[in-house]
Amino acid sequence: MSDTLLSVEDAVVDLPTPRGNLRAVDHVDLAVGAGKTLGIVGESGCGKTMLSRTILQLLPKKAKLSGRVMFDGQDLLKLPPEKLRKLRGRSLAVVFQDPMTSLNPVLTIGTQLIETIQEHLELDLAKARQRSVELLAAVGIPAPEQRLTQYPHQLSGGMRQRVAIAIALSCEPKLLIADEPTTALDVTIQAQILDLLAREQQRRHMAMILITHDLGVVAGRADEVAVMYAGRVVERAPTPALFKQMRMPYTEALLAALPKLDAAPHTPLPAISGRPPDPTRPLKGCSFSPRCRYATERCSTEKPSLVAAETPEHLYACFHPIAARVPA
Amino acid sequence: MMQQVSSDPLLKVENLVVEYAVGGRTVHAVSGVSLEIARGETLGLVGESGCGKSTLGRAVLQLRKAVSGKVLFDGHDLTAMQGDALRKMRRRVQLIFQDPIASLNPRRRIGDIVAEPLVISGVADPAKRKQIVDDVLSAVGLDPALVGGRLPHEFSGGQCQRICIARALVLNPEFIICDEPVSALDVSIRAQILNLLEEMKARYGLTLLFIAHDLAVVKSVSDRVAVMYLGRLCEVGPSEQLFASPAHPYTALLIEAIPVPDPDVRPTQSVPVGEPPSPIAPPSGCRFRTRCPRADARCVDEVPELRMVAPGQFAACHHPLI
Numbered sequence: 001m002s003d004t005l006l007s008v009e010d011a012v013v014d015l016p017t018p019r020g021n022l023r024a025v026d027h028v029d030l031a032v033g034a035g036k037t038l039g040i041v042g043e044s045g046c047g048k049t050m051l052s053r054t055i056l057q058l059l060p061k062k063a064k065l066s067g068r069v070m071f072d073g074q075d076l077l078k079l080p081p082e083k084l085r086k087l088r089g090r091s092l093a094v095v096f097q098d099p100m101t102s103l104n105p106v107l108t109i110g111t112q113l114i115e116t117i118q119e120h121l122e123l124d125l126a127k128a129r130q131r132s133v134e135l136l137a138a139v140g141i142p143a144p145e146q147r148l149t150q151y152p153h154q155l156s157g158g159m160r161q162r163v164a165i166a167i168a169l170s171c172e173p174k175l176l177i178a179d180e181p182t183t184a185l186d187v188t189i190q191a192q193i194l195d196l197l198a199r200e201q202q203r204r205h206m207a208m209i210l211i212t213h214d215l216g217v218v219a220g221r222a223d224e225v226a227v228m229y230a231g232r233v234v235e236r237a238p239t240p241a242l243f244k245q246m247r248m249p250y251t252e253a254l255l256a257a258l259p260k261l262d263a264a265p266h267t268p269l270p271a272i273s274g275r276p277p278d279p280t281r282p283l284k285g286c287s288f289s290p291r292c293r294y295a296t297e298r299c300s301t302e303k304p305s306l307v308a309a310e311t312p313e314h315l316y317a318c319f320h321p322i323a324a325r326v327p328a
Numbered sequence: 329m330m331q332q333v334s335s336d337p338l339l340k341v342e343n344l345v346v347e348y349a350v351g352g353r354t355v356h357a358v359s360g361v362s363l364e365i366a367r368g369e370t371l372g373l374v375g376e377s378g379c380g381k382s383t384l385g386r387a388v389l390q391l392r393k394a395v396s397g398k399v400l401f402d403g404h405d406l407t408a409m410q411g412d413a414l415r416k417m418r419r420r421v422q423l424i425f426q427d428p429i430a431s432l433n434p435r436r437r438i439g440d441i442v443a444e445p446l447v448i449s450g451v452a453d454p455a456k457r458k459q460i461v462d463d464v465l466s467a468v469g470l471d472p473a474l475v476g477g478r479l480p481h482e483f484s485g486g487q488c489q490r491i492c493i494a495r496a497l498v499l500n501p502e503f504i505i506c507d508e509p510v511s512a513l514d515v516s517i518r519a520q521i522l523n524l525l526e527e528m529k530a531r532y533g534l535t536l537l538f539i540a541h542d543l544a545v546v547k548s549v550s551d552r553v554a555v556m557y558l559g560r561l562c563e564v565g566p567s568e569q570l571f572a573s574p575a576h577p578y579t580a581l582l583i584e585a586i587p588v589p590d591p592d593v594r595p596t597q598s599v600p601v602g603e604p605p606s607p608i609a610p611p612s613g614c615r616f617r618t619r620c621p622r623a624d625a626r627c628v629d630e631v632p633e634l635r636m637v638a639p640g641q642f643a644a645c646h647h648p649l650i
Contacts, residue, residue, distance in 0.1 A: 043514035186376035216587030259548035271519035
C-alpha cells in the first residue's frame with residue numbers, strides 16, 4: 001500500500017502476571033491505508049484490545065512491547081510522551097465500548113468537548129463552543145445547544161456513544177480506533193451508530209480500525225478484516241475474500257457458529273468444542289489446533305506462519321487451509 | 329386471550345401489569361401483557377433494553393409482584409399464592425440468568441451450589457443428593473469428580489453457565505425461564521450453550537421462556553417468538569413465519585437492523601430514527617408510534633389490540649405490514 005497511514009510491524013506485547021508471562025499480542029503485522037477501514041475480529045482475550053492499546057501507546061505500565069508502530073511517518077515507540085499526547089486526540093482518536101466509563105461523569109458534555117478542542121486546536125472559547133455545537137449536531141444529537149450543559153448520566157447509552165464519537169472526531173483525526181463501539185448498545189441503536197461512523201468516515205476521509213467480536217458488524221463495513229486468535233492474526237484478507245474464500249479453519253468455525261436468521265428453528269449449531277488456550281501457557285504448535293477438526297500431528301508441534309493465498313493481500317496461518325471455494 | 333396455542337397451556341399470562349416506583353415516579357415496565365406457552369414449547373421473548381422482558385420473566389416467577397393480572401401455571405394462579413404453596417410451585421419453575429459468574433456464590437463449591445436447591449426442597453439424604461448432582465453435572469457436560477470440589481472462579485463463563493443450567497435442572501423442573509443466557513458469552517461458546525439448552529430441553533421434557541435481545545439467537549431456539557416494546561407485546565407468531573413476514577413495523581425494523589455476516593448484504597440505511605421513549609412517560613396510543621414510519625392520528629389516540637394477521641400470528645398495530 002503506497003498510502004499506508006498506520007503500520008504495525010512484528011508487535012509483541014508481554015504482560016507479567018502472577019501466573020507467569022502472558023503474551024497478549026504475538027508477532028502481529030497490520031497496515032491501514034488512509035481513508036480505509038480495517039476490521040479486527042476475535043473473541044474475548046484474543047488480544048484485539050491490547051493491540052489497539054499498542055497502537056495508541058496506552059499499554060499498562062508493566063507491559064513489555066517490541067516491534068514497530070509507524071503512524072503517518074513517525075515511529076510511535078520512539079516519540080517522547082509529550083509528542084505522543086499531542087498526537088492522541090488530535091490525529092489518532094479512539095471510541096471505547098462503554099461510553100459511561102469513557103466520559104467523565106462530573107463534567108458536562110460541553111466542558112469535555114471544548115476541553116479537547118482547545119487542547120489540540122488553537123481556538124478561543126466562543127469558537128470552540130460553536131464547533132462543539134456543530135459536532136453534536138453532526139453526530140445526530142437533537143437540541144445540541146442544551147446538551148452542552150448536561151452531564152453524561154442525563155443521556156441514554158446511544159446518545160452517550162454519540163457524544164464520545166463527537167469528541168473523537170472533534171480534531172479531524174486521520175485514524176479513528178473504534179473498540180467494540182456498539183457492543184453495549186441495542187440492535188437498532190447499533191445500526192444507527194455504525195451508520196454514523198461510516199458516514200463521518202467518508203466525509204472526513206478518515207481511516208478507521210473497527211474492533212468487534214461480531215463478524216456481522218464488519219461484513220458490510222470494513223475494506224479488510226483481520227481475524228485474531230490467542231494473540232495472533234490468523235487470517236487477514238479483503239472483506240469479500242475473507243467471507244467467501246476463507247482459508248483458516250477458525251474463521252470458518254466462527255462464522256458457522258453464528259445462529260443464522262435464514263436457518264429453521266432448532267437447527268443445531270456447529271459449535272467449536274473446548275475453549276481458547278490459557279494465554280499464560282502458550283502452546284507449542286497452532287493455538288487453535290486443540291479445537292480444530294482438521295488438526296494433525298504437525299499442528300501440535302509446529303506453529304504455522306502467515307502465508308499468502310492466491311493474492312498477496314490474503315494471508316492465513318494454517319497447515320491445512322480450507323480449499324478455495326468456487327466464487328458464488 | 330385470542331392467541332390460544334393449545335387447549336391446555338403450561339403457562340398462561342393474563343393482562344399482566346407490573347409497575348414500580350423510581351424517585352417518586354412510576355415506571356410502566358409491563359403494561360397489560362397476555363401470552364401462553366404450550367407444554368414442550370419454547371417461546372422466545374425479544375426486545376431492546378428497558379422493554380420489560382426481564383421484568384415479565386421475574387413477574388411470572390413472582391419475584392416481582394404484579395399490580396394486576398394473572399399468571400396461571402398448570403392451572404394454578406401464582407399471583408394468588410403465598411408462602412409454602414408458592415415455594416412448592418417454584419420447584420417446578422427455574423430461572424437462568426445472563427451473567428453466569430455473578431449468579432454463582434464465589435465462596436461455595438460447585439457441588440454445594442448445585443445441591444442447594446435439593447437441600448432447600450428437603451432432600452435430606454446426602455448420598456442421594458450427591459447422586460442427583462453428579463447425574464445433572466454429567467448431563468451438562470461436566471465431570472462431577474473434577475468440578476464438584478472446585479470454586480466458581482476456576483471456571484470460564486461458558487462453564488459457569490453450564491453449572492447454572494445444572495443447578496436449574498437439579499429439581500427436575502417443568503419450566504425454565506432463560507433470561508439472556510448467552511449474551512455474556514463469546515460466539516464459539518454461545519453455540520455450545522444454545523445446543524446444550526436444546527439437548528436438555530429434549531432430555532428433561534422442558535418448556536422454555538427464552539428471553540434475549542438477539543433475534544438470530546432467539547430464532548434458533550424458539551417455536552414461537554413474542555416481540556416486546558416499552559412494556560407491551562407488539563407481535564407474537566411462529567418463528568419462521570414471523571421472520572419471513574413480520575406484521576408489526578417494529579418487528580420489521582428489528583430484523584432489518586441485524587448486522588448480517590455477509591459482505592454482499594449492504595447495511596440498510598432505513599434504521600429507525602430516535603430511541604425508545606422512557607417507560608416513565610410512555611407515548612399515548614401505540615407506544616411505538618414516535619419511531620414508526622407508518623404512524624398517523626389514530627395511533628396517537630387508540631391503543632392497538634393484538635389481532636390475528638395470519639394463522640397463529642398476532643400483531644398489535646393499526647397499520648400492519650401484512
